[in-house]
Amino acid sequence: MIFKHLIDRLIVAPHYLANYGYTDGSGEYYIAIDTDKCNGCAECVKVCPAQILEIITDDYDQEVAVIKEKKRKNIKYECAGCKPVSNRPELPCVRACKPIAIKHSW
Numbered sequence: 001m002i003f004k005h006l007i008d009r010l011i012v013a014p015h016y017l018a019n020y021g022y023t024d025g026s027g028e029y030y031i032a033i034d035t036d037k038c039n040g041c042a043e044c045v046k047v048c049p050a051q052i053l054e055i056i057t058d059d060y061d062q063e064v065a066v067i068k069e070k071k072r073k074n075i076k077y078e079c080a081g082c083k084p085v086s087n088r089p090e091l092p093c094v095r096a097c098k099p100i101a102i103k104h105s106w
Contacts, residue, residue, distance in 0.1 A: 005030055007059070024073055025074065027067060029075045030104070031075060032102070035058065038064045039099055040055050040062065044097050046096070053093060053102075054068050
């Protein structure tokens, strides 16, 4: 009975399965991409100076933004150019994301 309830919840709410979160090798720098909100427009990809983002087709046949595999362990350093020590403006990828699907934790 409990197992059937869990399966029903996953079928009714599959969005719980498709969110991407990335932490770098230090475990301190985190980027989350909410695939329920991401529409695959690639605006974040276009504005990212470090070119860490790409659009893929996920397991649900939706185009979504992700962090490139080879960039995932160095997020702190890859994103450093967009993150001055003081007077931090909104990050380019966050500003470009109209559906507000990208969040940075630092």
